[in-house]
Amino acid sequence: MKLFDIISTASTNTFRSKLRTILTILAIFIGAFTLTLTTGLGKGISHYIDDQLGSLGAEDVLLIMPTTDNGFSSPNDPPKTYDATKKTQNIESEGNRTIALMTEADLEKFRKIDGIESVTAYRQAAMDYVSGPNNQKLVGNLNLLLDGEKHATEVGQMPTNDSDVPQMMIPSNYAKALGFTDAGASVNQQITIGLTNGRGDAVTLAIANVGVSQKSILTSGFIYVNQAAMNKLVTLQNQGAPDSVSKYFQVATARLKSELPASKLTQVKADLKKLGFDGMTVQDQIGVIKTVINGIIAVLNGFAIIALLAAGFGIINTLLMSVQERTKEIGLMKAMGMNSGKIFLLFSFEAVILGFWGSFLGVMFAVATGFGINQILMNGLLKDLSGLQPLSFTLQSVAPIVAIVMGLAFAAGTLPAIRASRQDPINSLRYE
Amino acid sequence: MHQASRTLIQADHISKTYGRGTNAFTALSEVSLGVHEGETIAIVGKSGSGKSTLMHILALLDSPTAGVLSVNGKLASDMSSRDLARLRNQTFGFVFQQFFLNASSSVLDNVMLPLKIAGMGRRQRKQRALEVLEQVDLADKAKANAGDLSGGQKQRVVIARALVNDPKIIFADEPTGNLDSATGQLVENLLFRLNSERGITLVIVTHDADLARRCNRQVFIKDGQIATPVRRVTI
Incomplete structure (x- = not known):
């Protein structure tokens, strides 16, 4: 019997007992449907993170922090001894956590590492409030825009570190709250940032707002300033403070040589580790978030796979019944010269066809449902989060599901x- | 039929035993029989006599426990199961008392089955099947469901199916057993016409004495053995 005839005969045989076949397909359908939705959710979220933060990305920027050697440890580890050579700081806001600090001398060491182009101390000013034309004082989260970091803007541009003029970017919901008629009206206007200096006096600095960022769950309420603005703010904040405050800092950013190969990057990180520091690219930081999300998605996929395994037993059951019912037919075909290998194929293909229809319909239905859910969420719950498609499907992500289910059905x-x-x-x- | 005609199947001292030890049951013992080209043989016996087992062995559907079987001069024991399957497909046709038609498929699909197994192309096998249905006067039923036919029509479809691969031998197991005498007669006539017009050898298992009498030879099986000497009739 030719392969084509085996497949077409198997296909006809599959639908001979319609109700049984439909029920078996339904079981596979449920598994494939769930698996498609859970992988779609995983894809959607990781796409979103990539879009929002991946662009942050400049692969060539490394954040350097001292390897934390604090009071926290695993319950099985002995408490660690104090190292007088390491300057530490106690941060109350983070639950009295002791964090290590670094000095200009450390930066010199970093500069000598092969692969590092330049190093700057990442100094962060603590903002008290931000205020605009209506003089409302609003709290916010002040951040330095790293080299190569990108954010989607609603209007205007992002601040740039190439400029010596202080620049800032406010999130879209701040524009109206600060007293501008709309986001557009806030562009190229001065916005005041209030801080407290070392003597405890309230001081302010007006900075030109160059753009408004799009809403995002990951950076909501983040006010970005360029290096020039941050330098001015830090200087202002450190007025009257003891020297030690400006001498020590928690984080440094290093710019890597361009086109640095991955192996070299690993070497740079290892060199930093020897000096007692951790180097992290933005990708590494996203990697941590993604690992957590992938873990959750893996568990969800696990449930879908359990459903598929149960459906697999349904296939076994259905086909055993078919073999039983068609005993005479099998005997006849063998008498007429059909060999055992072809009989095997005939029934295997029947299983694969069940798998195909179950998974194909399941995937199609899941994709349609996914688009529906996306529409509802994007017009409702997630309306303000531009660019978030909770469920994402591509041919490359759904085709393997059909293939896997067909393989399972064959087995x-x-x-x-x-x-x-x-x-x-x-x-x-x-x-x- | 004269002595010089070619021997298609030669069985020498064939025995078939089912089970082992004290439960062993001997269905055939020391049976020798030659099937010659163009002849008609009736294998006659009561149910349980071993006549069906003999036919199954001759038709290569079953293998003997002891004895030698050769087909076209080749030993069956030397052939692989794949070779045996091909031989059955190309040289044998089967007619069963219980028809074994796929009731939910069309008459045409049922008749085409041996050709489909042989790997013949779709167009070719359809044409061939229609020719054969013509020969059994059922061309107009080609598209009908096999399950909707009368008994006589079903058996004619079975004969068409047996004929479709242009066999040398047709094995018929109680071909008229499920039919009334008038339809049975029609089916018998059809089979014997194939023998006389096209030289197809017939091996018919039956307990119908009238049908047996129409054959050149009758082989009487009793308790797994040939009961009377083989009587040869020359035509």
């Missing part, structure tokens, strides 16, 4: 198919 079909292929034509045809 499930082997037992009944072997049973069919081993049937003795005489016993099958015997009548008395």
